[in-house]
Amino acid sequence: MKHILLLTTSLLLACISSFAQKTLASLQNNLSQREIEIVPEPVLVKQENGSLTFTPQSLIYAPDAEAQHIAALLNQTLKQRYGFSLHLTQSATAATLQLLLKPGSTPHEGYHLQVNNRQIRISAGDGAGLFYGVQTLLQLFPATPTNHLEIPAVEIVDSPRFHYRGMHLDCGRHFFPVSFIKSYLDWMARYKLNTFHWHLTEDQGWRIQIPQYPKLTQVGAFRKQTVIGHNSGIYDGQPYGGYYTDEEIKEIVAYAAARYITVIPEIEMPGHAQAALASYPWLGCKGFGPTYDVWTQWGVSPNVFCAGNDSTFMFLENVLTRVMQLFPSHYIHIGGDECPKDHWKQCPLCQQRIRELGLKNEEELQSYFIQRIEKFLNAHGRDIIGWDEILEGGLAPHATVMSWRGEQGGIAAAKQHHDVIMTPGEWLYFDHGQGNPTYEPLNIGGYLPLWKVYGYNPVPASLSPDEQHYIIGMQANLWTEYIPNTREAEYMVFPRMLALAEAAWTPLSKKNYQDFLSRLPAQLHWLDQAGVHFRIPEPIGLQDSTLQTDSLTIDLKPLLPGTKIYYTLDGSNPTPTSPLFEKPFTLYLPAGKSLTLRCIEVTPSGNISVPYSAVYQHAATQGNSSKISAPAIQPRLARDEVAAAIP
Incomplete structure (x- = not known):
């Protein structure tokens, strides 16, 4: 769901700006003088x-x-x-x-x-x-x-800037145990995030037990295999699945409430429904099926709930009745995004519904679908949240819009005086990459570094002051197609969750990325002590450089004190047996040559980073792309000096 590839692969290679590196270097020198290192920064x-x-x-x-x-x-x-x-x-x-x-x-x-x-x-x-x-x-x-x-x-x-400060977790594509969700909630609470958006149904799996419809978990919770990579056409051949029982859901809701976190469940409709259709094929459009499998690949399935069949709405109302019994939240998220209309266009029941209601097209049929569900939930004292596609065909009267395809959906909803939660993919999709895709874990693509999350302001300047009041907060989303386990989930979430927390809590006038970075090491220490597999920020001082002379001093510092840096200069990937960076050294580079330094970081707990790199080239290299593949230590040089061998 919500997949936009933001940048080309070439842009992904710029893992951190030189501005951020210089800022980090100056702040690191003063870190020991600071005693108050709170995230999010208080008023x-x-x-x-x-x-x-x-x-x-x-x-x-x-x-x-x-x-x-x-x-x-x-x-x-x-x-x-x-x-x-x-x-x-x-x-x-x-x-x-x-x-x-x-x-x-x-x-x-x-x-x-x-x-x-x-x-x-x-x-x-x-x-x-x-x-x-x-x-x-x-x-x-x-x-x-x-x-x-x-x-x-x-x-x-x-006190907080926004009253909605959310984190999302997709348990439909991959299933996560109760113990991990509790840990997720603990870290949310530590950083004053107050809403857990729990994505529970998908094409690839139905994760919530509904006693009235036992096949939803007997069938819909399990897929026979999973595609490898980006829909490669190759499958792992391994059955996969899981679901949460009533008691587990009640346990998580209570655990969250004890920490002042509201759990908002998401039941996807009318799209992202193939797992439900695999359980009960009559939920699909007439002329399709007659059977379905729980989807084994990623993307958007064409198989959606039939909008012309009243039995579909009876099913969804029964499901939502049970959801409301389990979740006391004022909001119920009903999805509403990425619903292909191809089956509706061919379905006689859907076309009959369009004619009977005098609708213009399938977009208005989706609006009817959403508004019908909203009326049911409103009658039970609840309100809906939907992704910004629910604007298409007409917005339901009391709906809150979650704007993910940029900010335009949120802007349009606010101008109609509807509450808005900003969660645009460019800034707040934590399934997007964080660095060089050669070394980063497999992900959906894009590039979302820490500084970009921190810099996001969810209140568009194009809104009037009155309209801006309808922006009630912001949320980061973790979609899990390429996140199969808790270790990789932690890597994608931390420390970006901390940047989100400060962007959502701290007054805009007090936000300062340099200052945030000075407070971050203390938080990384807690994460490291707790055994969280967070993404270790790149070392301070590691940046591509063009030499104007024949030498350059290399000085690397970890952001987390006590972290060790191991490096190579021969083109190989470093390991914990590679040379340990202990003090600055001088790199000598002849005119016309370039050299790549690669390094890894190992935290005090033993967490090991992916390889990071910087390319150093002499100014005279322009027009001459030859690279140094095997620098050598010259006998005449001191221990802190390295010369590039001249081939």
Whole structure:
């Protein structure tokens, strides 16, 4: 779903700009001087003199049930990271940490955190704000495991820019276990993301158990095999599938709610329905079928729900009734995207529906389909979200539009006074590549580096101030055609999730990518300690260069302290047995020659990056494309100098 290849392969090779590299280099030098490294950046941070020491003997004052719930979550994290938890006290003055709910004292989801040398006080107008205050406090704790946590004195006043801050996960193409989804939710909560968009049905798999229709999971949850690569025509021959039981769904919804995250389920219609049709073929258009297989390749299947058959709507209403029983969210996402109309054009029932309703075309038939489902959900107190294709043929009266094909759909919806969630593929599709496709894991294509995610502003300047109020937030999407396991999912999500979080929370006037990068190492440390397989940012100083003289000093620094860099200069890909970069060295390059440095990074936990590279060429190389394939260390040179051999 939602697949646009953004750039040509040649543009993908530019993994990070020289501007970003220079910025990183200057910030790295000052990193040790910074104590407050919070992501997302709060509205106001005022660092004071002094600090407070948190110990196993410290007490928490949480005078009501919600504050006590948040204290229990804090204790879980303290136990996991530092090996101790804290007791509650009924005395506010005896407590080291006060958790105070004061309705109306802060904006929704906002908080006020104060640390002095005697006490920590977090107050908020609602439970979500109090929870987010605790998440900020956890980022003030030291990274090294200890039972004496030194916390800098600080005052923080904070609240979000947008009230919809979402992450999506496609479990239709590939299935992910409950344990991974809980971890996903934990990281979302840490970075103050409050909506989990759970994509549960697809052409390639139906993942939600509906007791009234058992074949949806008996048949629709499993495909006989999966195409290898980009629809190569070659298949792996391995049956694949899985689904979530009622109890597992309830468990995930409750787990998310405990962390102030709303789970919005997506049940795709009228397209992306082949797994449902494989389960119950009568859901398809007349004259097609009569049987279907759960789809084994990627892309958009032509097999869609029949819009002319009332039995289709009865089926969907029954499914959605069960969905509403499992998910208390105000919104239900009904898809609405990428619905081929070929079968509708040939289906006698669909054409009869068009004539009876006086519709002009199949686009208006889709609008009828969406509006009919919306009326059903509205009657049960719910509203719909749909991808921006639901604008075609006329927008349903109360629909919220999720704009993915750029911003135009969102702009059009906002001008019609409909709420909009911006999720344009160019900026927020985390299935897009992050670097050189030769080395990156297989992906859909495109190029979406960290800086581009961070720089996205979801409020188009073309909207009037009144219209801009209809932009309620933003969301990043992880489509999983080429993401078969949790390890690769983590690689595609982190650290881009952190950039999303700051873009969605922090005031636009405070966003600063250079400053974000200075706070990122502390967050990478937590990810590394937790064993998350995040994408390790390229080393500072690794950039293509043109030499004006015969020498250049190579100085590489990892963004995450403690990370080791291994490199090669002979054209081979580096490994952990390659030379270790220990200090700057001088590269000598004769006129007319070029040289490629390749490197990998290995974090303290053992996470290994893909190879990164930079090409160095002498200015006189223009018109002479010869490259150095085997640089040699000359005996007369010091240990920190390398000369390129002259062939």
